[in-house]
Structures are given as C-alpha cells and as structure tokens.
Amino acid sequence: MGFARARVTPFVCAVVVALVGFRPDVALAQASQQEIARGRYVFGATGGCGCHTAKGQPANAGGRRYDGPFGTVYSSNITPDRETGIGSWTDEQIVTATRLGRRSNGERLLPVHPYPVFNGMAAEDLKALVAFLRSVPPVKRANQPKRIAVPLFESVFLPAWLAAFAPRETPPPSAPTAGVPRGEYLVRAVAHCGECHTPRTLTMATDNSRFLAGNPKGPEDQAMPNITPDPDTGIGKWTVEQIADYLGTGNKPDGDVAGGLMGEVIDGTLAGYKDLTQGDRVAIAQYLKTLPPIRNKIAKEK
Ligand code: HEC
Known part of the structure; x- marks a missing residue:
C-alpha cells in the first residue's frame, strides 16, 4: 500500500504543478480581457467609429456612403472577417492604416478616414483598440470601390489635404x-x-x-x-x-x-x-x- 501511495503522490504533484503551470495562461487571458475592455473604451471615445456602420447594418461592417467634392467613397469593413474585413491583417497593418492612412499594399486612404487625427493617438490606446476590433463578430461584406469624379482630385485636393497634416511616424507611447x-x-x-x-x-x-x-x-x-x-x-x-x-x-x-x-x-x-x-x-x-x-x-x- 505504502508503495502504491508513493506512486500516487508524484502523480498528484504533477497535477498540482500542471494546474499551477496553467496560472500564467489564466493571467494572460485576463490581461487580454482587460486589453479588450480598454480598447472598447477607446473605441467609444472615438464616438464608436460609427462611419463604419451603415444604418441598420451590423457594427463595423462598413458600406456607409460619403459624398465629397471628389466623388463618392464607402467606408470599409473593419470587422475581423478574414476575407472582406481586417481579420488577416497584422496588428501593425491595422495601426498603420488607422494612424497613417496607408494600407498594407501602399495605397493611400482618403482622409475621410481621419488619420490626421488618429495620428496623435497613443501606442497603448491603438494596441487596445486593435484588440477590441478583433473581439467583435466578423461580418462578410465586400468593400465597395470608391468613385473619384474630380479629375484634379489626385493632383490638387489630396496633396493639399496631406500638406495640412504632418504625420508623426511613431505614435506617442502613452496618453x-x-x-x-x-x-x-x-x-x-x-x-x-x-x-x-x-x-x-x-x-x-x-x-x-x-x-x-x-x-x-x-x-x-x-x-x-x-x-x-x-x-x-x-x-x-x-x-x-x-x-x-x-x-x-x-x-x-x-x-x-x-x-x-x-x-x-x-x-x-x-x-x-x-x-x-x-x-x-x-x-x-x-x-x-x-x-x-x-x-x-x-x-x-x-
Ligand atoms: C460626427 C460629427 C461630430 C463630432 C465628431 C462631434 N460633434 Fe458635436 N455636434 C455635431 C452636430 C451635428 C451638432 C448639432 C447637434 C444638434 O443640433 O442637436 C453638435 C453639437 C455639439 C454641441 C452643442 C452645441 C450647441 O450650441 O448646441 C457641443 C457642446 C458639441 N457638439 C461638442 C462636441 C465635442 C466636445 C466633440 C468631441 C468630443 C464633438 N462635439 C464631436 C457633430 C459632431
């Protein structure tokens, strides 16, 4: 019997160690819940990124129409859908589009998306915002292409817009x-x-x-x-x-x-x-x- 107990004890110890060993993971999961909650707060402070939600449509799925002096543009799907949203983008790519208006393929976003504003957002807030964006339900909805009606748009308006804005390549670390x-x-x-x-x-x-x-x-x-x-x-x-x-x-x-x-x-x-x-x-x-x-x-x- 004594022998049997002696064999059980290491097993119990192993279980205890395994449980203790899982603790850091639990802590990590909690930290990321906290990060998501923080990101939700930042998202709310932007006014809910409502430009990315069309009337009666799921949150962040895009498709809201904006008419400008240049033509028409539709807001993008920023849900974590891998095909039509930002699910396959890296954190860095999402942050760069948000604060510098550059998509991963190098394309410039129109400043209808207020990157001259978000350019000043703190790194920790951007990081939390990305964690929150990834936490909402993905929605499959393909982006609609923009329609530029003004011939001078790319040679006159866009440079003027960009000149009004001196981008900081690196965000301030904290707010x-x-x-x-x-x-x-x-x-x-x-x-x-x-x-x-x-x-x-x-x-x-x-x-x-x-x-x-x-x-x-x-x-x-x-x-x-x-x-x-x-x-x-x-x-x-x-x-x-x-x-x-x-x-x-x-x-x-x-x-x-x-x-x-x-x-x-x-x-x-x-x-x-x-x-x-x-x-x-x-x-x-x-x-x-x-x-x-x-x-x-x-x-x-x-
Ligand atoms: C998306 C556009 C938009 C944004 C962003 C926005 N506002 Fe407004 N704001 C409006 C509109 C439109 C009205 C008029 C609402 C009405 O007539 O009921 C308004 C009204 C107000 C009023 C009432 C003024 C008055 O004389 O009645 C205040 C104060 C105000 N906004 C402050 C702010 C502040 C502070 C922020 C940023 C934290 C902000 N707004 C962001 C569009 C905006």
Missing part, C-alpha cells in the same frame, strides 16, 4: 491621464471633434486657424455648431459641468437634446461618448474652455 492635457488629447487625437466642428478651406482640409469654430454645412450637410468659448456664437455660456453632462447624455442646458451626427457619436455603436468616464468628459470640457473664442454665427437648421 495623458488627467486634466486639460487629457482633454486636449481626447478632443484632438481620439474623439475627432474637429472633423465635424472645424470649418474647412476650399480644398476641404480643416481650417485649423479656426479650430472648432463651426461649419454651416459640415459632414452629411449638417450644421455644425461653434463650440469655441465665444459667449454669443459659441458655448461660452455653458459651464464645464453642462458640457460634460451633454457629452454623456445629449441633454443641452436649454432642454434640447443632441440630434444628427452629434446624437450618433454620443450614443455610439458598440460604445460611444456616453461611455466616457465623468473625469474624461470634464477634462474635455476644461480643455474646450482654454481655446481662443472665435466669433462665428452658425444658423441652426431645423
């Missing part, structure tokens, strides 16, 4: 975590508020000398309010709390509710601005308060 620098980071590098709220020059590049000063005819022909601190034509009369609350709920101080594209980015798709922490919404509001007030009356269409 500011609190206060005005955090707010600036979210507004400029993640939430892309300027893509809608900043007026554009004749070439359609954002006019960064009038950052966030509004646009009577912005994306999808919607009126984009002036959100600089000008008291009469901007949001100078809103308190930090009112701005932060609006980003979380869509409720305006005057009782109105966010509509149109603003309603979309607040609600998001799989996540949106509404999922930002109170701390981050306050940081955004505090940053907006530091901007130069610009007088620019935007008529509200109704």
Whole structure:
C-alpha cells in the first residue's frame, strides 16, 4: 500500500504543478480581457467609429456612403472577417492604416478616414483598440470601390489635404491621464471633434486657424455648431459641468437634446461618448474652455 501511495503522490504533484503551470495562461487571458475592455473604451471615445456602420447594418461592417467634392467613397469593413474585413491583417497593418492612412499594399486612404487625427493617438490606446476590433463578430461584406469624379482630385485636393497634416511616424507611447492635457488629447487625437466642428478651406482640409469654430454645412450637410468659448456664437455660456453632462447624455442646458451626427457619436455603436468616464468628459470640457473664442454665427437648421 505504502508503495502504491508513493506512486500516487508524484502523480498528484504533477497535477498540482500542471494546474499551477496553467496560472500564467489564466493571467494572460485576463490581461487580454482587460486589453479588450480598454480598447472598447477607446473605441467609444472615438464616438464608436460609427462611419463604419451603415444604418441598420451590423457594427463595423462598413458600406456607409460619403459624398465629397471628389466623388463618392464607402467606408470599409473593419470587422475581423478574414476575407472582406481586417481579420488577416497584422496588428501593425491595422495601426498603420488607422494612424497613417496607408494600407498594407501602399495605397493611400482618403482622409475621410481621419488619420490626421488618429495620428496623435497613443501606442497603448491603438494596441487596445486593435484588440477590441478583433473581439467583435466578423461580418462578410465586400468593400465597395470608391468613385473619384474630380479629375484634379489626385493632383490638387489630396496633396493639399496631406500638406495640412504632418504625420508623426511613431505614435506617442502613452496618453495623458488627467486634466486639460487629457482633454486636449481626447478632443484632438481620439474623439475627432474637429472633423465635424472645424470649418474647412476650399480644398476641404480643416481650417485649423479656426479650430472648432463651426461649419454651416459640415459632414452629411449638417450644421455644425461653434463650440469655441465665444459667449454669443459659441458655448461660452455653458459651464464645464453642462458640457460634460451633454457629452454623456445629449441633454443641452436649454432642454434640447443632441440630434444628427452629434446624437450618433454620443450614443455610439458598440460604445460611444456616453461611455466616457465623468473625469474624461470634464477634462474635455476644461480643455474646450482654454481655446481662443472665435466669433462665428452658425444658423441652426431645423
Ligand atoms: C460626427 C460629427 C461630430 C463630432 C465628431 C462631434 N460633434 Fe458635436 N455636434 C455635431 C452636430 C451635428 C451638432 C448639432 C447637434 C444638434 O443640433 O442637436 C453638435 C453639437 C455639439 C454641441 C452643442 C452645441 C450647441 O450650441 O448646441 C457641443 C457642446 C458639441 N457638439 C461638442 C462636441 C465635442 C466636445 C466633440 C468631441 C468630443 C464633438 N462635439 C464631436 C457633430 C459632431
């Protein structure tokens, strides 16, 4: 019997060792769940990448139509489908397309995809974002080719756009975590508020000398309010709390509710601005308060 026990003990030990040996894997799996949760947060902070979700279609499957001065482009499938989405891309390729607008075959993406904005996104946030994108259900939906209608597009518009943007080849390693620098980071590098709220020059590049000063005819022909601190034509009369609350709920101080594209980015798709922490919404509001007030009356269409 003693002999038999002696033989069992090493076996038990082996099992115990095996279990202990699995612990690091369990820890790894947890870390990646954390990474995905972090990526979902970043995804929400962009407004839910809603341009990649067409009305009534599965999230991230693309196909939303954008008409520009150049012609028509359809957003891409960014689900992990291996054939029609980004499932077969490496992390590096996804990051490069997101922040530099270069596809793996060297093709340039149109800046309808806001890479001049995402160019400033921190490496750790990009990495988490990729982990999240890979975690959602793959959808098989082939991308539609763009239709360029303007002959001068590639010789005039695209270079002007690219000149308005000096890409950083390497992303900043980490993002500011609190206060005005955090707010600036979210507004400029993640939430892309300027893509809608900043007026554009004749070439359609954002006019960064009038950052966030509004646009009577912005994306999808919607009126984009002036959100600089000008008291009469901007949001100078809103308190930090009112701005932060609006980003979380869509409720305006005057009782109105966010509509149109603003309603979309607040609600998001799989996540949106509404999922930002109170701390981050306050940081955004505090940053907006530091901007130069610009007088620019935007008529509200109704
Ligand atoms: C996809 C386009 C888009 C993006 C991105 C966007 N907005 Fe807006 N925003 C709008 C539109 C459209 C309205 C007008 C909504 C309405 O009339 O109900 C609006 C309204 C607002 C208002 C209300 C202004 C007023 O006078 O009523 C504030 C404040 C605001 N946005 C702040 C922001 C901030 C801060 C960000 C970035 C964190 C942001 N927006 C990103 C499109 C956008």
